[in-house]
Amino acid sequence: MLEISGLKVFHGPIEAVHGIDISVPEGSCVALLGPNGAGKTSTLSAITGTARATGTIRLEGRDLAGLDIEDRFRAGISIAPEGRRIFANLTVFENLRMGAATRTDGGIERDIEEWLSRFPILGERRSQSAGTLSGGEQQMLTIARALLSKPRILLLDEPSLGLAPKIIGQVFALIEDLRHEGMTILLVEQNAGAAIEVADYVYVLANGLVTRHGPSGEFGDGSGLMGELTGVHD
Amino acid sequence: MDYAAQQLLNALSFGAEYALIAVGLAIVFSIMGLVNFAHGEVIAFGGYSMAVVGTVVTGNPLVLMAAVLIACVSVSLLLERVAFRTVRKADITTGLLTAFGVSIILQNLYLLLGSPRPISATQFIFLDRTLLIGPVHVSSLQIYETVTTIAAILFLTLFLKRSYLGIAMRAASRDFQMVRLCGIRANRVVATAFAISGLLAGLACIFIMARRGSVTPHMGFDPVLTAFIACVLGGFGSLPGAVLGGFILGFLEVGVLVLLPQTAGGLAQAAVFLVVALLLFWRPDGILTPATEKGDKL
Numbered sequence: 350m351l352e353i354s355g356l357k358v359f360h361g362p363i364e365a366v367h368g369i370d371i372s373v374p375e376g377s378c379v380a381l382l383g384p385n386g387a388g389k390t391s392t393l394s395a396i397t398g399t400a401r402a403t404g405t406i407r408l409e410g411r412d413l414a415g416l417d418i419e420d421r422f423r424a425g426i427s428i429a430p431e432g433r434r435i436f437a438n439l440t441v442f443e444n445l446r447m448g449a450a451t452r453t454d455g456g457i458e459r460d461i462e463e464w465l466s467r468f469p470i471l472g473e474r475r476s477q478s479a480g481t482l483s484g485g486e487q488q489m490l491t492i493a494r495a496l497l498s499k500p501r502i503l504l505l506d507e508p509s510l511g512l513a514p515k516i517i518g519q520v521f522a523l524i525e526d527l528r529h530e531g532m533t534i535l536l537v538e539q540n541a542g543a544a545i546e547v548a549d550y551v552y553v554l555a556n557g558l559v560t561r562h563g564p565s566g567e568f569g570d571g572s573g574l575m576g577e578l579t580g581v582h583d
Numbered sequence: 584m585d586y587a588a589q590q591l592l593n594a595l596s597f598g599a600e601y602a603l604i605a606v607g608l609a610i611v612f613s614i615m616g617l618v619n620f621a622h623g624e625v626i627a628f629g630g631y632s633m634a635v636v637g638t639v640v641t642g643n644p645l646v647l648m649a650a651v652l653i654a655c656v657s658v659s660l661l662l663e664r665v666a667f668r669t670v671r672k673a674d675i676t677t678g679l680l681t682a683f684g685v686s687i688i689l690q691n692l693y694l695l696l697g698s699p700r701p702i703s704a705t706q707f708i709f710l711d712r713t714l715l716i717g718p719v720h721v722s723s724l725q726i727y728e729t730v731t732t733i734a735a736i737l738f739l740t741l742f743l744k745r746s747y748l749g750i751a752m753r754a755a756s757r758d759f760q761m762v763r764l765c766g767i768r769a770n771r772v773v774a775t776a777f778a779i780s781g782l783l784a785g786l787a788c789i790f791i792m793a794r795r796g797s798v799t800p801h802m803g804f805d806p807v808l809t810a811f812i813a814c815v816l817g818g819f820g821s822l823p824g825a826v827l828g829g830f831i832l833g834f835l836e837v838g839v840l841v842l843l844p845q846t847a848g849g850l851a852q853a854a855v856f857l858v859v860a861l862l863l864f865w866r867p868d869g870i871l872t873p874a875t876e877k878g879d880k881l
Contacts, residue, residue: 397764422766434761436754443750450747451766498766 350375350533351396351502356404358391358557365391367557368404371535373502378524378534380544380565383554389537390431392554393504396535397421397428408501423451425501429508431537433491437480441471444479444490448497457497464493485516492523502533509540521547542570588719590837596725598833599732600787602826604810605817606736607783609825613756614776615671617678618811618819621662623803624689625781629655629788630798631697634704644706651792652785659781663774671773686804693800701797710793728790735786736826739779743822748775756820816859818869827871835859 351373358366366388373379381389394400398418406413408424416424427448436444445464449457465472468489474482479490488508495503505524509517521543528534528547538544545551545565553561604622611619632654633647640646666685670677711724743749748771755762755772763769784803791802810825813832817824832855839854862870 399760399764418760418763419766419768422764428764430761430764434758436757436761438757439750439754443754446747446750447754447762447765447767450751494765 350377350409351535352405352407353392353396354405356392356395356402356406358388358395359401359403360391365400365557366395366402366554369552369554369557369559371552371559373533373535374550375533376531377549378528378536378547380536380538380548380551381554382538382541382544382551384539386556387554388557389554390506391557393428393430393506393535393537396504397426422498422500426504427495427498427500427502428504428506429488429491429495431506431510433484433487435479435482435487435490435494437478439479440476441465441479441482441490442475444494445497448494451498460497464497468493484512485519488512488516488520489523492520496527496532502535503527505534505536505538507537507539509538509543517543541568545570585719589721590841592721592725592729594834594837595830596722596728596833597836598830599729600790600806600829601810601813601832602829603732603735603783603787603790604806605813605825605829606739606822607780607787608807608810609814609817609820609822610752610776610783611780612814613820613822614752614759614773615667615678616675617667618682619667619780620679620682620807620811621666621685621689622780622784622810623801623805623807624686624693625655625659625662625784626788626791626803626806627693627798627800628658628689629785630704630792630802631693631702633706633788633792634702634798637704637706642706644709647706648789651788652782655785655788656778656781659777659784660774663777667777668770668773671769690800690804697798697800699800701795701799703797704792705796707789707793708796710790724790724793731786731790735783739822742779748772752776812856812859815869816862818866818872821869821871824869824871828869831862831870832859 353369353371355368355370356366357364357368369392371379381392383389391400395402396406398416398421408426411424413421413424436447439447442461445461449460465475470486471490471493479487482490492505492508508520508524512520517540524534524536524547536544536548545568548565551562551565551568552559608619608622611617629651633651636650637647662685666681667678670681710727711722714721714723743753751762751767751772752775759769762772787806791806792798795802809832810829813828814825815828816831817826817828835855835858839851843851843854
């Protein structure tokens with residue numbers, strides 16, 4: 350589905366990611382773990398086209414080089430970004446409409462209603478300004494917005510960041526549901542334990558390099574990853 | 584009664600003109616962060632187009648109105664494509680300097696290809712007649728101006744609330760990159776903002792030409808400067824703020840003229856700006872500053 354090879358990502362003159370290879374098979378959930386500054390969000394930015402990068406990114410065999418942000422989205426890459434980035438000045442319903450802005454089929458309203466019934470709290474607040482939602486509600490909204498385009502792959506950037514433990518459980522339950530529904534997911538997380546639990550395969554990034562990767566079963570409950578995640582080794 | 588009604592209509596029509604131009608500035612600023620000081624030259628381009636079409640093609644006012652609107656929208660889109668698109672990702676100062684540069688180039692083009700003296704174009708003068716409504720004498724132009732502005736703002740509000748592109752424009756005023764990450768083309772959103780800005784400039788141009796009956800290279804500069812102050816007063820980037828700022832300025836201008844004694848008439852503009860300064864002391868970011876400026880929760 351998504352094949353990344355030799356990826357280097359730049360922020361101005363600084364190279365944040367130093368040539369990594371990542372593979373996300375269709376229908377799988379792949380987790381990208383690592384401490385702050387490891388290059389996780391930079392990798393997602395390279396995939397969505399918001400950061401300058403070299404190397405190869407292929408989606409279903411199609412090289413994404415030269416495609417701008419909008420064309421990558423239209424190719425099937427959708428992101429629920431870090432910090433959620435909901436449109437605070439739009440209503441919940443309008444935020445969801447933005448997610449389906451490129452669709453031309455007749456099922457948009459039906460799909461929006463489906464998401465609003467899946468998250469009843471959003472349904473109750475459909476006409477309310479999205480900026481007034483709680484952090485957890487905003488996270489649900491941003492994931493629903495990302496999925497309304499019917500993407501080929503969903504990128505989730507730190508979906509648990511800044512949320513209460515109870516809400517984190519709900520977010521990961523949603524990711525688990527999506528995985529069972531066959532959605533291909535690339536998940537960036539610092540909450541290693543929860544990410545390993547929902548992922549099929551795990552990459553660990555540190556200082557812009559993949560330091561370890563393998564099936565999620567090899568990582569246990571994630572507690573052994575603390576060295577890689579913090580960069581402090583015994 | 585007659586006097587009070589006339590002054591009220593004066594204030595409304597001044598405010599309407601400032602609001603039309605201010606919304607044109609604000610809609611571009613809210614999306615691009617660009618204060619388009621070349622907006623006045625877009626208005627002047629409409630005036631010159633009217634003069635040329637009126638002389639060469641037809642004097643039919645309806646055709647001329649269409650010509651003014653088409654000319655203003657076209658030149659606005661052209662400026663976006665040629666001048667502003669290239670500096671879209673640059674620093675905000677670069678955009679501001681580009682706008683000043685475009686403004687100066689256009690003014691000099693008008694001087695070179697036209698004339699530094701006013702060029703007559705009087706086909707819209709008929710809009711300005713004295714009407715008797717009950718016991719009150721009013722100017723028909725002021726009524727047209729106020730009603731047109733209210734209608735334009737209502738249509739714009741409907742467009743921004745109901746259409747995909749309108750919702751995208753409101754979203755872009757908050758997070759342009761996220762709009763692109765929803766697959767909506769940046770060029771389309773920005774071009775639409777410039778087209779709307781040009782259309783509003785065209786409407787303002789029609790009323791300015793109806794009042795002046797002539798076009799000069801600098802005719803758009805003063806109204807745009809006042810509209811800029813209206814935007815600052817209302818809260819830059821806020822469309823309702825631009826409308827509110829425009830009408831506040833209109834009422835202030837007329838109010839000061841009415842209240843000041845005749846001997847102090849020369850101080851009218853200074854008095855208006857004093858009140859604006861006091862309002863900005865009270866609300867330094869403008870009256871209706873967008874919520875982002877005050878910090879949202881994530």
